[in-house]
Amino acid sequence: ETGVTQTPRHLVMGMTNKKSLKCEQHLGHNAMYWYKQSAKKPLELMFVYSLEERVENNSVPSRFSPECPNSSHLFLHLHTLQPEDSALYLCASSQGLGSYEQYFGPGTRLTVT
Amino acid sequence: AQSVTQLDSHVSVSEGTPVLLRCNYSSSYSPSLFWYVQHPNKGLQLLLKYTSAATLVKGINGFEAEFKKSETSFHLTKPSAHMSDAAEYFCVVSDNTDKLIFGTGTRLQVFP
Numbered sequence: 001e002t003g004v005t006q007t008p009r010h011l012v013m014g015m016t017n018k019k020s021l022k023c024e025q026h027l028g029h030n031a032m033y034w035y036k037q038s039a040k041k042p043l044e045l046m047f048v049y050s051l052e053e054r055v056e057n058n059s060v061p062s063r064f065s066p067e068c069p070n071s072s073h074l075f076l077h078l079h080t081l082q083p084e085d086s087a088l089y090l091c092a093s094s095q096g097l098g099s100y101e102q103y104f105g106p107g108t109r110l111t112v113t
Numbered sequence: 114a115q116s117v118t119q120l121d122s123h124v125s126v127s128e129g130t131p132v133l134l135r136c137n138y139s140s141s142y143s144p145s146l147f148w149y150v151q152h153p154n155k156g157l158q159l160l161l162k163y164t165s166a167a168t169l170v171k172g173i174n175g176f177e178a179e180f181k182k183s184e185t186s187f188h189l190t191k192p193s194a195h196m197s198d199a200a201e202y203f204c205v206v207s208d209n210t211d212k213l214i215f216g217t218g219t220r221l222q223v224f225p
Contacts, residue, residue, distance in 0.1 A: 004156070043203070043215040056212070090156055099145035099164060099207040104156035 002026055004105035006091050012111045013081065021076040021108045023091030029103070030096050032074040034066060037088040037107070049074060050097050081112045115140045115208040119216035126194045127224050132176075134189040134219045136204030145207035146187045148178055151218075152200045160202075163187065174198070199223045 004025045013019050025032065034046040048056035049068040063085075065077040074091055088109050092102040120135040138144060145164045149157040161172025168180045178189045187204060204216040 006156075042217050045212060048212075092157075098210065101147060101159050101162050102213060103159070104149075106154075106156045109154075 004091060004093055004103050006089075006105035006108050008108060009106065010109045010111075012113060013078070014113055015081060015083075017081075018077070018079040020078065021089055021091075021110075023074040023076075023105055025072055025074075025091075025093035025103070025105075027093055027103060029093040030071055031094045031100070032068060032071070033092040033094075033102060034074065034076050035090040035092065037090055043090070047076075048097070055097070078110075081110075083112050086110055086112045115142075115144065115206050115214050117204050117206045117214055117216040119202075119204050119219050121219050122217065123220045123222065125222040125224065128196055129193050132189070132191040132194045132198065132221065134202050134204075134221065136187045136189065136216060137185050138187060138204070138206045139185065140206060140208075142208070146178075146180065147205040147207070147213070148172065148176070148187075148189050149203045149205060150200045151203065157203065160189070194221075194223045196223050196225065 007022045031050045033048050036044045045058050046060045047066045052068045063080050067075040088107045090107045091105040094100040094102045116139045118137045143165050147162050148160040150160050151157045160176050161170045163170045163180045171177045176191045178187050201218045201220050203218050206214045
């Protein structure tokens with residue numbers, strides 16, 4: 001596999017479920033990101049990790065919990081979500097922080113019922 | 114604070130005609146600017162990047178963009194549209210910390 005991969009590609013979950021999104025980058029990058037993409041809204045940055053340390057948490061509700069066990073893997077743990085959390089969740093990676101370009105995965109389409 | 118404005122939410126062109134997607138930015142610094150493309154049900158793909166080298170930047174798939182400091186613009190162009198260019202395009206500015214600031218996107222439709 002090359003680039004940035006995300007699993008699952010589609011997820012339907014109830015409001016009481018717990019699930020996790022997985023992201024893996026094969027680019028040797030040091031920074032990883034979670035974004036939320038909702039219809040009619042700009043891309044929202046959720047979390048930023050650099051060298052496995054969280055450096056940004058953009059006022060995201062605690063029902064979203066990120067985990068970065070190493071520089072190649074990033075998880076987003078989900079619990080007690082709301083219907084308005086339904087969106088496309090995109091993972092990205094970059095060589096470092098700052099003006100480096102980011103490489104995106106294909107996203108996980110999440111539907112909360 | 115840095116920001117980016119994409120002036121058109123939708124652009125429609127005929128196949129074989131030129132494409133112009135407009136972007137204006139606001140920045141206190143010498144910015145890094147990007148264009149990304151997103152095809153349906155796909156992630157974002159980098160088209161091109163400006164980082165204070167040449168003001169005319171060439172990207173993939175025949176796209177290019179020109180950085181104009183006096184106009185604070187970074188418009189994306191392509192001489193001849195192809196059906197496969199139909200997608201959402203995002204203009205992005207870097208604030209040189211850990212964030213990319215995304216525009217709201219321009220949906221490009223290409224008619225045969």
